[in-house]
Amino acid sequence: MIARRQFNLLTAAAFGALSFAAPGLAADPVTIGAVEILTGPNNKYGLAIKNGFDLALEEVNKAGGVLGAPLSIAYEDTAGNKDQAINAVRNLIGTKNVPLILGPTLSNEMFAAGPVANQRKIPIVGTSTTANGITAIGPYVFRTSLPEADVVPVTLKTARDKLGVKKVAVMYGNDDAFTKSGYDVMKAALEKLGIETVATETFGGKDTDFSAQLTKIKALNPDAIVVSALVEAGSGILLAKKALGFPAKVRVIGGNGLNAPKIGEIAGDAADGTIVGSPWFIGKPDPANQRFVTTYKAKYGADPDQFAAQAYDTLFIVADAIKAAGAADPEKIKDALGKVKRTGVLGSFAFTADRDPADTTGVVVIEMKDGRFGLLP
Amino acid sequence: MLVQQLLNGLLSGAVYALFALGFTLMFGVLGVINLTYGFYFSTGAFVALYATQYLHMPIFVALPFAAVITGIVAVIIDDLLLGPLRRAKAPELSSLMVTLGATLLLYSLMTACFTTDIRRFPPAVFNGGAFEIEGLRITLSQILIVVTVAIIVGGLAYLLQRTKLGLAIRAIAENGDAAQLMGVNAGGIVRIVSFISGALGGAAGVLIGLNYNAIQPYMGEMMMLKGFAVIILGGLGDIRGAVLAGFLLGILETLTAGYVASSIKDAVGFLLLVLTLWFRPVGLFGRVVAKRA
Numbered sequence: 001m002i003a004r005r006q007f008n009l010l011t012a013a014a015f016g017a018l019s020f021a022a023p024g025l026a027a028d029p030v031t032i033g034a035v036e037i038l039t040g041p042n043n044k045y046g047l048a049i050k051n052g053f054d055l056a057l058e059e060v061n062k063a064g065g066v067l068g069a070p071l072s073i074a075y076e077d078t079a080g081n082k083d084q085a086i087n088a089v090r091n092l093i094g095t096k097n098v099p100l101i102l103g104p105t106l107s108n109e110m111f112a113a114g115p116v117a118n119q120r121k122i123p124i125v126g127t128s129t130t131a132n133g134i135t136a137i138g139p140y141v142f143r144t145s146l147p148e149a150d151v152v153p154v155t156l157k158t159a160r161d162k163l164g165v166k167k168v169a170v171m172y173g174n175d176d177a178f179t180k181s182g183y184d185v186m187k188a189a190l191e192k193l194g195i196e197t198v199a200t201e202t203f204g205g206k207d208t209d210f211s212a213q214l215t216k217i218k219a220l221n222p223d224a225i226v227v228s229a230l231v232e233a234g235s236g237i238l239l240a241k242k243a244l245g246f247p248a249k250v251r252v253i254g255g256n257g258l259n260a261p262k263i264g265e266i267a268g269d270a271a272d273g274t275i276v277g278s279p280w281f282i283g284k285p286d287p288a289n290q291r292f293v294t295t296y297k298a299k300y301g302a303d304p305d306q307f308a309a310q311a312y313d314t315l316f317i318v319a320d321a322i323k324a325a326g327a328a329d330p331e332k333i334k335d336a337l338g339k340v341k342r343t344g345v346l347g348s349f350a351f352t353a354d355r356d357p358a359d360t361t362g363v364v365v366i367e368m369k370d371g372r373f374g375l376l377p
Numbered sequence: 378m379l380v381q382q383l384l385n386g387l388l389s390g391a392v393y394a395l396f397a398l399g400f401t402l403m404f405g406v407l408g409v410i411n412l413t414y415g416f417y418f419s420t421g422a423f424v425a426l427y428a429t430q431y432l433h434m435p436i437f438v439a440l441p442f443a444a445v446i447t448g449i450v451a452v453i454i455d456d457l458l459l460g461p462l463r464r465a466k467a468p469e470l471s472s473l474m475v476t477l478g479a480t481l482l483l484y485s486l487m488t489a490c491f492t493t494d495i496r497r498f499p500p501a502v503f504n505g506g507a508f509e510i511e512g513l514r515i516t517l518s519q520i521l522i523v524v525t526v527a528i529i530v531g532g533l534a535y536l537l538q539r540t541k542l543g544l545a546i547r548a549i550a551e552n553g554d555a556a557q558l559m560g561v562n563a564g565g566i567v568r569i570v571s572f573i574s575g576a577l578g579g580a581a582g583v584l585i586g587l588n589y590n591a592i593q594p595y596m597g598e599m600m601m602l603k604g605f606a607v608i609i610l611g612g613l614g615d616i617r618g619a620v621l622a623g624f625l626l627g628i629l630e631t632l633t634a635g636y637v638a639s640s641i642k643d644a645v646g647f648l649l650l651v652l653t654l655w656f657r658p659v660g661l662f663g664r665v666v667a668k669r670a
Contacts, residue, residue: 212634
């Protein structure tokens with residue numbers, strides 16, 4: 001409770017500072033809400049998101065704010081807790097009268113808090129919620145993060161078109177909801193792309209020995225191995241693949257679980273050649289992205305991650321919608337969100353009729369080389 | 378492919394066998410199902426990791442070093458946990474519960490120190506080279522595993538069957554009180570057996586950590602389930618049975634994954650376990666001991 005109060009005081013202080021910093025904008029600020037994990041064990045996600053918002057907020061206000069007034073964000077902490085997320089949303093709507101809410105950080109928080117905002121007819125925009133069914137909560141629930149179901153097909157299509165992958169073996173962890181749903185996405189995408197699946201093998205998330213599955217796969221001579229696994233099992237598969245002497249051209253194509261630099265640390269050179277898709281990559285060369293990376297580093301002294309990049313883009317999208325709505329009115333903002341089109345650091349963006357991101361052209365396919373991810377040439 | 382699969386099975390079987398050896402020895406001689414055993418597996422791996430990383434030991438030194446340190450840890454833990462129970466001649470269930478509680482505590486402490494992040498041996502520790510003969514592939518770390526397991530099993534068999542110490546250990550296993558009356562120093566033997574078991578568990582941890590290059594505190598916990606299956610298949614306390622059952626389980630699992638379906642790989646081992654308990658509770662290779670009045 002004390003922490004919460006201090007936090008509000010801090011945001012209030014930040015507010016004050018902000019209105020002084022923007023002397024051209026005399027009117028009261030337009031305040032939107034943000035519900036993120038700012039404390040507790042998962043707060044690195046929430047803090048990265050907050051950094052992204054704040055950086056974009058600075059730029060929006062430097063360029064004149066919205067509706068002739070500065071834009072400001074009232075933050076609420078969920079500590080990763082669903083009930084706290086619901087209370088935060090209620091508080092923002094009930095006492096702060098915000099016309100729009102950003103967040104929450106996790107999909108399961110959105111499943112809890114999204115219905116509350118939807119019922120009060122306040123648009124709520126998730127920047128990091130990738131689970132299936134988020135936007136099915138209701139017509140006021142939006143998300144700007146690409147679900148895995150949109151990223152994996154891009155990875156596989158790139159593998160087919162650029163690397164000539166025609167037949168693959170699939171391996172997935174069958175005792176984990178995340179890796180299993182990743183597999184479902186892969187299976188559908190492989191069928192759609194006409195890539196032949198010569199074998200489908202499973203393993204347990206805690207297994208350490210994958211040699212039996214891989215020996216079988218090796219005998220079938222696939223062009224690549226498509227893997228839905230978390231870092232631990234994924235690294236084990238890469239090491240076993242190397243130990244069994246697979247030809248170097250047989251790559252591992254991973255889902256979101258393998259989009260982690262840690263696999264290079266654990267599997268060493270056995271991870272070389274692994275490719276995964278990512279909605280954003282720090283090394284993307286376009287000027288907008290490079291400028292974002294530089295200013296972020298200058299402000300926070302650390303590299304941005306995917307969560308910060310998604311938050312950064314989202315704040316501009318939201319600001320555009322408020323401007324287009326012409327008033328800080330939830331209903332008008334909701335309608336305007338559907339029409340926003342802009343190009344940000346994640347590439348070009350628009351919402352589908354179902355309030356999911358419409359465009360997957362921003363997805364980059366990255367390749368592990370010498371223990372680090374880089375753009376696939 | 379069959380030969381490669383058999384080789385895969387032989388390798389995972391060798392590790393199961395090595396892991397189960399110490400476990401079954403503890404049960405056979407000390408008469409307790411010591412659940413802290415999995416912790417020794419993790420300890421061995423971590424000691425070797427730090428020895429190679431910070432003391433720059435070559436792996437051939439780090440392996441015995443880790444085994445000895447783990448053995449000492451096992452003696453201390455056994456003395457602290459089970460010593461008082463043994464003196465009070467407490468029933469077996471109490472020692473099982475004590476080791477269960479201790480396991481949870483030890484893993485939590487280890488996680489607090491090292492976190493659950495996966496660590497790996499420095500790449501220079503062991504060259505990942507491999508031999509390939511007619512499509513059959515075996516890496517140097519796999520050869521190290523097989524050779525180490527062979528040396529350890531041979532050494533243990535020699536110790537138990539051919540030495541005076543072995544005779545004393547077997548006497549304690551057979552009947553502790555009678556052995557003590559015959560002049561066997563029971564306290565000393567208990568410590569030696571704890572040391573050997575801990576060292577075996579630790580060595581198994583090093584080898585597994587090396588082969589899969591993934592070390593984290595709970596790695597022993599995952600081996601414990603398989604370890605249980607192996608010592609029950611082999612017959613509780615039966616050294617030869619543990620080795621044979623380890624290889625049997627490894628090969629069976631591999632063949633199931635390779636030729637039937639990988640999704641039922643783990644089920645096969647436990648099916649075998651249940652069948653053994655139903656039809657041959659003394660273990661697959663055990664002899665029924667007739668108790669005479």
